Amino acid sequence: MKIKIATLVALLAVAALAAVQAQQKSLASTLGVYVFPNGGQDASTQSKDEGECYTWAVQQAGVDPFQLAEQAKAQQGQAQASAEAAKSAGSGARASGALRGAAAGALIGEIANDDAGEGAAIGAAAGVVAGGARKRGAQRQAAAQAEAQTQQVQAATAQQMDAFKKAFSVCLEAKKYMVKY
Numbered sequence: 001m002k003i004k005i006a007t008l009v010a011l012l013a014v015a016a017l018a019a020v021q022a023q024q025k026s027l028a029s030t031l032g033v034y035v036f037p038n039g040g041q042d043a044s045t046q047s048k049d050e051g052e053c054y055t056w057a058v059q060q061a062g063v064d065p066f067q068l069a070e071q072a073k074a075q076q077g078q079a080q081a082s083a084e085a086a087k088s089a090g091s092g093a094r095a096s097g098a099l100r101g102a103a104a105g106a107l108i109g110e111i112a113n114d115d116a117g118e119g120a121a122i123g124a125a126a127g128v129v130a131g132g133a134r135k136r137g138a139q140r141q142a143a144a145q146a147e148a149q150t151q152q153v154q155a156a157t158a159q160q161m162d163a164f165k166k167a168f169s170v171c172l173e174a175k176k177y178m179v180k181y
Contacts, residue, residue: 026050049172052171063160
């Protein structure tokens, strides 16, 4: 009975170790690069070669993909803050439009028919509408700027990552690996 339990525990340990090893990704696969050893390299040699090529590619491309990912997250946070600012862009435009409209309407109403109150009311209503239009325009412009900034960051990140992957691939190919990304 004790031998069966010990055998079962040993089998479970081997299965758990195999599952952990299967879940571990190589450096290349983490970066989205597929590597096949053409020269008969074993897994530990491939891992060592990938590490060396990673260091070389960072030096050549001038970018570390893992730091690049962190920078992209920070820049995405800034873009979200810009988008939030876009929502509040033009706040107070309706009130200021109403004030301007009322002032202009009172002046025109006084001059046209000696009734500043009626002119002020009409001017205030027109000012609210004009202020709302200015607010929507400011929000659209701010949202477009935030979107353009996000697209620029994404394009720059993709370009830097592509340069790194090219350098990483060149190094691995020189070490007799077939590489695709």
